[in-house]
Amino acid sequence: MTALDHELEQVAGLIDALPRTSQAALFWAASSAHLDSVDWWTAEHGEVGALLQQAQEAAYAFCMDRLPVDRAGVLLYELDQTLPEDVVAQSSWICADAALRIAVDPTFEPGRSIEYALEPVLGRTSERLFGFWQVGSGDAQEDEVAEIMAQSDVVSAIEFCRWAVRMLAAAGAPSADGLEAIRIRAADLTDS
Incomplete structure (x- = not known):
């Protein structure tokens, strides 16, 4: 188990322990931050961006308890039909998918989906350090992952996840002000 695997397991457990609307709030914030960081993508992809x-x-x-589940189901079906090619747009897409899946599927445990929220910062850090997006398997994997996990931008992204979970757990239910604070700080996920 790498340092990343260990961290993902811990954060996933914290996320899965949150109320459903709070889980969705974390993934909504991640999706929003990633989409904000690639706003050119939305402009270039018309209907898909919309x-x-x-x-x-x-x-x-849904986070504000105002979403009919059938509307979430329709959007989730539409999201399942395509996936953007841009990696950051994909992360935004998958996080939005996770937030809606939380709304429609009471058996869905979203915690491990946090990996997709972290993927852009992890990939860019790997690329900067080693010249390739994803660290593969092999003898150097654990050392390479440990080096990635020690980088300040990755530390900030992981700390954002832990901070957001603590904030959401303390609030009990998401509020508009709380969601905005989480969305703003979710920029730590973007590595930009």
Whole structure:
């Protein structure tokens, strides 16, 4: 088990222990931050970009207890039909998908999906350090992952996840002000 695997397991457990609307809030914030960091993508991809924005709006409505589950189901079905090629847009897409899946599937445990929220910062850090996006397997894997995990941008992204979980757990239920604070700090996930 690498340092990343260990961290993901811990954070996933914390996320899975949150109330459903709080879980969705974390993934909504991650999706929003990633989409904000690639706003050019939305402009270039018209209908697909609009779908992602609708999914984010629906996830936000669920967090505020204002989303009919059937609307979430329709959007989730539409999200399942395609996936952006851009890695950061994919992370935004998958986080929006996770937020809506929380709304429609009471058996879905979203905690491990946090890996997709972290993927852009992990990939860019790996690329900067080693010249490739994803650390593979092999003798050097554990050392390479440990080096990635020690980088300040990765530390900040992991700390954002832990901070957001603590904030959401303390609040009991998401509020508009709390969601905005989490969305702003979710920029730590973007490595930009």
